[in-house]
Every structure is written in C-alpha cells, then in structure tokens.
Amino acid sequence: MKQNKYDDPGFFANYSQMPRSTGGLNAAGEWQVFRALLPELKDKKVLDLGCGFGWHCRYASEQQARSVIGVDLSENMLKRAREGTSDPAIEYIQLAIEDINFAAEQFDVVISSLAFHYVENFELVCKKVNHALKPGGSFVFSIEHPIFTALATQDWYHDENGNxxxxxVDGYQDEGQRTARFLDNNVIKYHRTLETHINTLIDAGFQITRISEPQPSKEVLEEYPEMKDETRRPIFLLIAAVKNS
Structure with a gap:
C-alpha cells in the first residue's frame, strides 16, 4: 500500500497552510534554481510526477508545452489542482509514482518536485521514466537532500538555551526507511546517499547534466526571514539529466 498522507483531512489541512501551498512556486525557496534546470518547454510533452496542487503543470502549460500530464496518488491534491485550472492542455491522473506505465518515448520532459524521497523503489521509477522519455529527453527533479534525510529526527542540535x-548527520550510509515527523504526523521517507541517486540514474540510462544544492535567494530571505538557517546546510538536492540517445 503506497503512503498517502495527503488524503488525511488533518494532515492536508496543515499542508494547505504552508507558504508553498498558498503562495505557489514563488514561495518555494528552490524554485528559481529548479526553473533554471528545465529545458525549453514550448511544444514539449511534459510529465509531472507527484504533481500536488499542479503548480509545475500550470507553469509548463504557460510555457506553451504541447501537453502536460500530472500524476499524484492523493485525491485531495488532484482536486485542488483541477480547481486551479481549466486548461485543456493539462490532464491529471490519480496514480502512485511507482505504478506509472506510459508508452515508450511518450514524453520530452519528465519533472518531479520533492516527491521521490517518499518512494521506496527509486531504481524502478528511474527505469520507467527512461522508458517513457524520448532519446535526449530531460529528467529534472528535486528531493530532500541526503544530509537532511539521514537522521529521522530531521532537526538541529540545540544548546541548553534552544539555540x-x-x-x-549520522547513519548516512544506512539507506532505507525513516519515520520522520512532519506537520505533527509521522511520515515515512526513504534515505538514499548521493552516490546511490547518481549511480541509479546512470544505470537507468541517463547522463547527469547538472546538480544543485540551492539555498534561499536574497529575495526569499527578505520575505521569509525565518528561513535564514537554510543557508547553513543543504535541505534540497536538484538533479538534471538527459536520456542517452
């Protein structure tokens, strides 16, 4: 049974109040870097895995993508995504990421934002994405950084005054399941090393073109000063790759 916390009413209500849920892409500290990793989307067929509220799907359509498919397991997420647009170029499908089964070479671009650390079998996903991409097609995704996922507590070490x-970072080489606390709920995540992410992509038939460990921009920090400590360690890892021709 795939994890689907977002259809829990209390969890979804808390998630809906997060800045990136209310403010969209511009409220996501990593968005400017993620956008820079994307290829030209005009006239491209785009797949978004773990599309959530559909922010990235709508962006792709705004960039004149030929078609966009957003996949998410959560009924609540897709309901909100459909409410956010009536764009006929966008189709939303309720499905677990691991269960995708698209035709060979169906897409030009596959993207995913902060979803794969919830997926147990990253190797399977990479193989399925490679199958669904045209030769030379782009695969761009973001995940929680392995430094962030190594310990299930996912929290700072504080002194006696709370500073x-x-x-x-501990247990970094011990890959596998972590039970993290997120939005007052226990959430299952999967920790993988940087080495595993890179080699899994290579073995699946991809060439890595860019890696980023972004920190919040000056503009984001001015609007969200509580994010100042995000400059002290990476919280996200972004990877851009292309399918071998």
Missing amino acids: RLHWP
Missing part, C-alpha cells in the same frame, strides 16, 4: 548549534 541552533549545528545540523547532525
């Missing part, structure tokens, strides 16, 4: 001293 943040450092971000602890």
Whole structure:
C-alpha cells in the first residue's frame, strides 16, 4: 500500500497552510534554481510526477508545452489542482509514482518536485521514466537532500538555551526507511546517499547534466526571514539529466 498522507483531512489541512501551498512556486525557496534546470518547454510533452496542487503543470502549460500530464496518488491534491485550472492542455491522473506505465518515448520532459524521497523503489521509477522519455529527453527533479534525510529526527542540535548549534548527520550510509515527523504526523521517507541517486540514474540510462544544492535567494530571505538557517546546510538536492540517445 503506497503512503498517502495527503488524503488525511488533518494532515492536508496543515499542508494547505504552508507558504508553498498558498503562495505557489514563488514561495518555494528552490524554485528559481529548479526553473533554471528545465529545458525549453514550448511544444514539449511534459510529465509531472507527484504533481500536488499542479503548480509545475500550470507553469509548463504557460510555457506553451504541447501537453502536460500530472500524476499524484492523493485525491485531495488532484482536486485542488483541477480547481486551479481549466486548461485543456493539462490532464491529471490519480496514480502512485511507482505504478506509472506510459508508452515508450511518450514524453520530452519528465519533472518531479520533492516527491521521490517518499518512494521506496527509486531504481524502478528511474527505469520507467527512461522508458517513457524520448532519446535526449530531460529528467529534472528535486528531493530532500541526503544530509537532511539521514537522521529521522530531521532537526538541529540545540544548546541548553534552544539555540541552533549545528545540523547532525549520522547513519548516512544506512539507506532505507525513516519515520520522520512532519506537520505533527509521522511520515515515512526513504534515505538514499548521493552516490546511490547518481549511480541509479546512470544505470537507468541517463547522463547527469547538472546538480544543485540551492539555498534561499536574497529575495526569499527578505520575505521569509525565518528561513535564514537554510543557508547553513543543504535541505534540497536538484538533479538534471538527459536520456542517452
């Protein structure tokens, strides 16, 4: 049974209040870097895995993508995504990421934002994405950084006065399931090393073109000063790759 916390009413209500849920892409600290990794989307067939509220799908359509398919397991997420647009170029499908089964070479671009750390079998997903991409097609995704996922606590080490001293990293080489606390709920995530992410992509038939460990921009920090500590360690890892011709 694939994890689907977003159809839990309380969890979804809390998630809906997050800045990136209310403010969209511009409220996501990593968005400007993610956008820079994307190829030209005009006239492209785009697949978004773990599309959530559909922000990236709508962006792709605004960039004149020929067609966009957004996949998400959550009924609540897709309901909100459909409410956000009536664009005929966008189709939303309720499906677990691991269960996708698209035709060979169906898409020019596959993207995913902060979803794969919830997926147990990353190797399977990479193979399915490679199958669905045209030769030379782009695969761009973001995940929680392995430094962030290594410890299930996902929290700073504090002194006796509550000051943040450092971000602890332990059990980094011990890959697998973590039970993290997110929005007052236990959430299952999967920790993988940077090595595993890179080699899994290579083995699936991709060439890595760019890696980024972004920090919030000056503009984001001015609007959300509480994010100042995000400059002290990476929270996200962004990877851009292309399918081998």
